[in-house]
Amino acid sequence: MIPILSAEKITKDYGKEKVLKGITLALYQETFTVILGPSGSGKSTLLNILSGMVKPTTGTVKYEDKIITTLSQTELADWKRNNIGYVFQNYMLLNNLTAEENIKVGISFQMTPLAFDRLTRILEIDGLLDKFPAQLSGGQQQRVAIARAVIKGTPFIFCDEATGALDEENSKKVVELLHSLKNTFGVTILFATHNEQIAHTANRIITMKDGMVTSDIANKNPVSANDMIWR
Numbered sequence: 001m002i003p004i005l006s007a008e009k010i011t012k013d014y015g016k017e018k019v020l021k022g023i024t025l026a027l028y029q030e031t032f033t034v035i036l037g038p039s040g041s042g043k044s045t046l047l048n049i050l051s052g053m054v055k056p057t058t059g060t061v062k063y064e065d066k067i068i069t070t071l072s073q074t075e076l077a078d079w080k081r082n083n084i085g086y087v088f089q090n091y092m093l094l095n096n097l098t099a100e101e102n103i104k105v106g107i108s109f110q111m112t113p114l115a116f117d118r119l120t121r122i123l124e125i126d127g128l129l130d131k132f133p134a135q136l137s138g139g140q141q142q143r144v145a146i147a148r149a150v151i152k153g154t155p156f157i158f159c160d161e162a163t164g165a166l167d168e169e170n171s172k173k174v175v176e177l178l179h180s181l182k183n184t185f186g187v188t189i190l191f192a193t194h195n196e197q198i199a200h201t202a203n204r205i206i207t208m209k210d211g212m213v214t215s216d217i218a219n220k221n222p223v224s225a226n227d228m229i230w231r
């Protein structure tokens with residue numbers, strides 16, 4: 001299997017603090033991988049480097065055939081626009097736009113109505129498109145944010161504690177829907193979390209501690225998001 005994204009000996013220092021201490025990993029297409037680790041272990045920093053938002057101190061990130069760590073700002077912006085979707089813990093929706101307008105923000109092409117309808121139906125937000133973020137629950141807002149990330153047709157979605165602000169029921173739903181999107185649209189998902197139950201739903205679990213990868217295992221028997229036992 002050829003990796004879609006690979007990182008070689010990534011380090012990141014903030015002043016004297018060594019946040020990432022030499023991370024090498026490869027991620028494969030159409031998989032749901034969890035980066036699992038406690039607060040402060042470096043998960044967000046790693047996601048930000050793999051997605052081109054932050055430059056590593058040393059090391060390289062390669063996406064398909066392209067080394068993204070050496071791209072110019074303009075090349076990097078183009079690459080991100082075409083390849084990367086991001087889902088954050090706090091949704092990051094624009095409050096003065098409706099759900100539909102939020103989903104379509106930044107879309108430069110004429111999307112087929114079919115793709116939009118299918119996506120919003122899968123995410124169960126098709127009845128909420130004229131609502132503003134303040135009129136939506138946290139779970140609904142996060143599903144709008146996921147639609148915004150997926151609608152561009154980018155093949156790779158990064159999720160940083162995407163269920164961190166949600167209750168059990170909504171968290172399960174978001175995880176389940178992300179799995180459906182992987183299966184339906186063939187996207188690759190990297191999901192950073194400290195939640196072990198979410199990790200059990202993944203194809204692969206990469207565990208981090210103190211800026212290092214401490215284990216990297218294929219999960220042969222992923223649990224369905226519906227069957228997660230929440231603690």
Ligand SMILES: Nc1ncnc2c1ncn2[C@@H]1O[C@H](COP(=O)(O)OP(=O)(O)OP(=O)(O)O)[C@@H](O)[C@H]1O
Pocket residue numbers: 014019037038039040041042043044045046194
């Ligand atoms: N921009 C920054 N400037 C300085 N230090 C930073 C910066 N970003 C992260 N750090 C430090 O890097 C370390 C790892 O942070 P990071 O956010 O990557 O961890 P995390 O595992 O994602 O934690 P959490 O689960 O709490 O989000 C922390 O000690 C943090 O203070």
